[in-house]
Amino acid sequence: MKRLRWDAILGLLGVLLLLVGSYIGLFLAPPDRHMGEVQRLMYVHVPTAWISMLVLTAAFVFAIASIWTGKPKWDAAMTGATEVGVVFGALLTAQGMIWAKPTWGVWWDWDVRLTTTLIMVVLYAGILVLRSFVDDPERRATWSAVAVIVGYVDVPLVYFCVRWWRSLHQIQSSPETVASSMVVPLRINSFAILFIAIWCIAQRARLEMARRRGESVALPPKRAPRTAEIPGTPQGVDNV
Amino acid sequence: MRTVGQIVALVRKDLLLEWRGRTRGLSVVLFGVVTLLLFSFAVGPDTAALQTGAAGFLVLALLLSSTLALSESFRLEHENHALEGLLLAPVEPVALYYGKALSNTLFLLLLAPILTPVAVVLYAVEISLLDLAEVIGLWGLAAAGLSAPGTLFAAMTSRLRSQDVLLPLLLFPLVVPVMLGSVKAIDLVLTGDPMQQLGSWTMLLAGFDVIYWSLCGVLFTYVVEEGV
Numbered sequence: 001m002k003r004l005r006w007d008a009i010l011g012l013l014g015v016l017l018l019l020v021g022s023y024i025g026l027f028l029a030p031p032d033r034h035m036g037e038v039q040r041l042m043y044v045h046v047p048t049a050w051i052s053m054l055v056l057t058a059a060f061v062f063a064i065a066s067i068w069t070g071k072p073k074w075d076a077a078m079t080g081a082t083e084v085g086v087v088f089g090a091l092l093t094a095q096g097m098i099w100a101k102p103t104w105g106v107w108w109d110w111d112v113r114l115t116t117t118l119i120m121v122v123l124y125a126g127i128l129v130l131r132s133f134v135d136d137p138e139r140r141a142t143w144s145a146v147a148v149i150v151g152y153v154d155v156p157l158v159y160f161c162v163r164w165w166r167s168l169h170q171i172q173s174s175p176e177t178v179a180s181s182m183v184v185p186l187r188i189n190s191f192a193i194l195f196i197a198i199w200c201i202a203q204r205a206r207l208e209m210a211r212r213r214g215e216s217v218a219l220p221p222k223r224a225p226r227t228a229e230i231p232g233t234p235q236g237v238d239n240v
Numbered sequence: 241m242r243t244v245g246q247i248v249a250l251v252r253k254d255l256l257l258e259w260r261g262r263t264r265g266l267s268v269v270l271f272g273v274v275t276l277l278l279f280s281f282a283v284g285p286d287t288a289a290l291q292t293g294a295a296g297f298l299v300l301a302l303l304l305s306s307t308l309a310l311s312e313s314f315r316l317e318h319e320n321h322a323l324e325g326l327l328l329a330p331v332e333p334v335a336l337y338y339g340k341a342l343s344n345t346l347f348l349l350l351l352a353p354i355l356t357p358v359a360v361v362l363y364a365v366e367i368s369l370l371d372l373a374e375v376i377g378l379w380g381l382a383a384a385g386l387s388a389p390g391t392l393f394a395a396m397t398s399r400l401r402s403q404d405v406l407l408p409l410l411l412f413p414l415v416v417p418v419m420l421g422s423v424k425a426i427d428l429v430l431t432g433d434p435m436q437q438l439g440s441w442t443m444l445l446a447g448f449d450v451i452y453w454s455l456c457g458v459l460f461t462y463v464v465e466e467g468v
Contacts, residue, residue: 067462115416123413130410133400143396146459147410150389153451154414 011199014192021188029181038102042182045095047190051197052088053155055081056124058201060152063145072212073205075141078148079131080204082124084197089121113169116158123151137212243335250331250339251346257316258347264312265347268305272355275301280362290363295427298359298375299419302382306348307408310390313344314398327464337460341391341453348383352376365430374429378422381445385418386411388452395463421445 004012025043032039059081066074096114097107108114127147134140178186258265279297283289290297317323326336356375360367367375390411397406425441 119413119416123410126406126409126413130396130406133402133406142462142465146392146396146463149459150392150452150455151414153455157417 005202007199007202010195014195014199017188017192017195021185021192024188025182025185029185030179035103038099041095041099043185043189044193045092045099046186047193048088048092048095050190051193052085052092053159054194055088055197055201056085056120056152056155059085059124059148060155063148063152066141066145067149070138070141072137072141072209075137075145076205076208076212077201078145079208080201082127082144082148083204084200086121086124086128087200088193088197089117089124093117093121111169113158116154120151120154120158123154124148127151137215243332243338246331246335247339247342250326250335251343254313254339254343255346258343264309265350268309268312268347269351269354271308272301272305272351273358275304276355276358276362287364291365291431294359294363294365295430296423297363298355298379298426299382299423301355301359302348302351302379302422303386303412303415303419305351306383306386306390307404307411309347310344310387310394310411311398311403311407313340313347313391314394318398333461333464334457336464337391337395337457340395341387341456344387344391345380345384348387349376349380352379352383367430371429375426378425378429378442378445381442381449382418382422384449385422385445385452386415388449388456389414392456392460392463395460417444417448421448 022043025040029040029043031037059078062074062078062081065071066078093114096117100109100114101107127144130147131140131144134143276297279293279300280290283293314323317326327333331339353376356367356372356379359365390407393407393410397403397410400406421441421444425438425445428438428441
């Protein structure tokens with residue numbers, strides 16, 4: 001029987017925790033006094049926001065390690081983290097829009113938090129496009145690491161913008177300002193999404209390493225097609 | 241001091257090439273003017289709407305023109321392996337970056353005295369000479385903000401297929417703070433600043449410039465080492 005890898009076990013644990021956390025959030029935790037049932041989106045929206053920023057921070061660290069050491073494993077980890085960051089960022093934006101419609105009355109508002117998040121997603125998606133255009137693996141690793149480092153300036157901006165500028169989006173809450181019955185599913189889902197993110201990054205990094213090994217292996221030379229021998233025809237003489 | 245000398249020599253070389261050729265300059269200026277014209281066609285003959293959007297149209301014209309100017313700046317260096325020649329001279333990669341970024345900034349800055357009067361005429365904006373000087377100053381900060389990451393990305397994408405798509409794709413999302421800051425600041429100059437907000441938007445532009453001029457200068461060395 002095939003043994004499960006550590007990251008797959010972590011991923012499965014993440015899925016299990018997400019089910020438990022979402023059940024508590026949807027059925028056991030009380031609804032918000034002002035927003036009512038819609039507020040239950042918080043149990044996936046807030047963990048997705050935390051983990052997407054954490055994952056992009058990891059991509060930034062991997063990018064520095066990739067430039068510093070030149071080792072392909074850091075480039076693979078950076079690719080995984082960037083891709084997961086883009087997917088989580090897109091999910092975050094979609095969840096935010098679903099929450100915005102019933103509470104703010106619009107799907108989208110050019111609020112500073114929403115705008116910086118959208119920029120973050122588009123920026124990192126652009127880096128993934130850049131990767132697909134560069135054929136040389138070393139050059140691809142360096143250039144995408146440089147782009148990830150340059151783009152990372154936006155990530156702290158996404159987190160702190162609600163404190164620095166007037167925003168429609170609320171500022172960060174703390175366990176002191178949130179009821180404990182709400183904190184429990186929030187924490188469970190945060191760990192769940194973190195584990196799923198680590199699983200996805202590890203899977204993607206492994207795939208990237210395999211792809212890179214494939215690129216370094218030269219393709220075998222094409223064999224000349226065999227000519228069919230016609231019975232009775234002498235070898236080397238054209239059958240005119 | 242050697243690095244500074246190299247930067248000055250590179251800026252001089254780029255400006256001299258520009259002066260002798262003039263094709264890039266002329267095409268970028270014309271492109272900027274056409275963009276300003278297109279905005280006025282898109283909005284229609286509504287003077288009030290044109291006046292309200294004037295700052296935004298000006299900055300968008302700069303942004304769109306900048307991609308043309310930035311991508312062209314490295315195309316020249318690939319002809320006859322000029323870039324390899326520069327690096328073998330030897331010019332330090334840091335000097336090469338700051339030389340290129342500075343000449344790109346100066347080039348984009350030169351668009352301001354041409355495009356601003358065109359916008360004043362087309363959008364019926366009233367502007368004094370002092371305001372014009374302020375707009376050119378803000379335009380300079382915006383041009384520096386575009387040139388810092390733009391030069392780095394132009395170096396990376398200059399030899400790739402689909403460079404015309406990749407450069408704006410990487411640059412535009414990154415320079416949104418420059419766009420927001422310059423649009424708001426120029427708008428305050430053109431329409432008045434009763435709440436004294438101009439300083440904070442100028443600080444945002446200056447902060448962006450400081451961060452990216454330092455960061456991209458360091459990172460350019462790694463980009464060049466992999467062969468631009």
